[in-house]
Amino acid sequence: MSPANQVLAVNDDLPIRTDKPVHSGKVRSVYWLTEEDSRRLIKEKGYNVAADAPLAIMVISDRISAFDCIWRGEGGLNGVPGKGAALNAISNHWFQLFKDNGLADSHILDIPHPFVWIVQKAKPVMIEAICRQYITGSMWRAYQQGEREFCGIALPEGLEKDKVLPELLMTPSTKGILKGIPNVPEADDVNVTRHDIENNFAAFNFSQPSDIALYEKLLKEGFKVISQALDNVDQIFVDTKFEFGYVQDAKGNEKLIYMDEVGTPDSSRIWDKQAYNNGQIVENSKEGFRQFLLNHFPDPDILLNKKRMPERFSLAEDNALPVEEIMKISQTYLAIAEKVTGKTIVLSDDPKQEIIDVLRKEYDLID
Incomplete structure (x- = not known):
């Protein structure tokens, strides 16, 4: 065949x-x-x-x-x-x-x-929810050129390429072109801060302000669940992108869910642990x-x-x-x-x- x-x-x-x-x-x-x-x-x-x-x-x-x-x-x-x-x-x-x-x-x-x-x-949340455990790729390129703030988060001096970050970072960007949000360029895939999201939660399609903390919790905990499972098969979960949305269950209750795909080789970086060591x-x-x-x-x-x-x-x-x-x-x-x-x-x-x-x-x- x-x-x-x-x-x-x-x-x-x-x-x-x-x-x-x-x-x-x-x-x-x-x-x-x-x-x-x-x-x-x-x-x-x-x-x-x-x-x-x-x-x-x-x-x-x-x-x-x-x-x-x-x-x-x-x-x-x-x-x-x-x-x-x-x-x-x-x-x-x-x-x-x-x-x-x-x-x-x-x-x-x-x-x-x-x-x-x-x-x-x-109903999609208009955020690419990106989570990073290591500094590599576009973040490293920007850091190397002197950038020290990402999505409102300050990074310390002296970080090294492909090394673990001081903490798990959430660096969200826009999903699609969002219009009329102060400080947010009208372009796809631009970095946003938590402050931007809080001040304009409805424009990002959040139903209520408290759901911002919920999406962060689901992002962090989802990252940890995958990271632990990959560690068990000698792989390192480097960074990833999640997407979220709202649906209603049979009783009419709205709930925030994971959507699109998660933890795949298309949406994440995954490194071989033995080779990395x-x-x-x-x-x-x-x-x-x-x-x-x-x-x-x-x-x-x-x-x-x-x-x-x-x-x-x-x-x-x-x-x-x-x-x-x-x-x-x-x-x-x-x-x-x-x-x-x-x-x-x-x-x-x-x-x-x-x-x-x-x-x-x-x-x-x-x-």
Whole structure:
């Protein structure tokens, strides 16, 4: 079986019954179910949501995004074999662990297939909740250039690259473009302080000011739960991004939940502990792929400079990457998923047909 056949590269063309446009993101596609199908499934499956809650089918792909572009390999390899299933398996594992530890629920109601989640509509908090245990990446680059304040938090002098921070840092940034907030530029992904959030909690989609402390608690405790579990399999949880939102349960109570994905190699940096203790950084995350791209092209500034986005998009469109590099990142995703979950990720020979079959037979959602 050719790796190209095992890849789900296009995930927005499934014949799932919907009366709204399919929302296709960098990696996932979202199919909003009809009101009739949402109500039927809530009743049939006993989901703990309001009877009229809108539901969606979220289908992950094997596409790989880095530096805001989608990349492909030679020979029609338009994604990374096993990546989608590995990301979902890791997220599912952490969401369950959060529940077991009494933290909070997620937006996922059901998992019909390794590539598929049935989710409820959430009101998203407009914050990328970033948590850092080590100084590396963009924070280190800024620190090296003399910055000492991040999201209103002062860092001491004398920190060293890739070393543990004095404390777990929460450095939130905006999710999307937020308008009319004092001191917050109208741009995606700009750092904000706790003070900014407190003074404009409604603009960030918080229902009440006390939920700011709750999101911080869920972020810190979620980080610790994952960090401890990764430590048990000789991995270091370096930094990560969580997202939060609000949903209502069957009784109409609003609750803050985890959403999107958590603790995956796409949303986090994960280092091999043994290598780190020997003075080496071995990335078990997408960071290794980013480093490959920076070394692969003669002018890495194209990938780092947001003013050169047209050139960057052309670079991704015009260049098929070596198959061995795509397979390297495939091995990284599959290996870390196996370490986290304790189970082997089995690659499907025809993921699209499998998804159609299960959604037809068990959920009656295929026309």
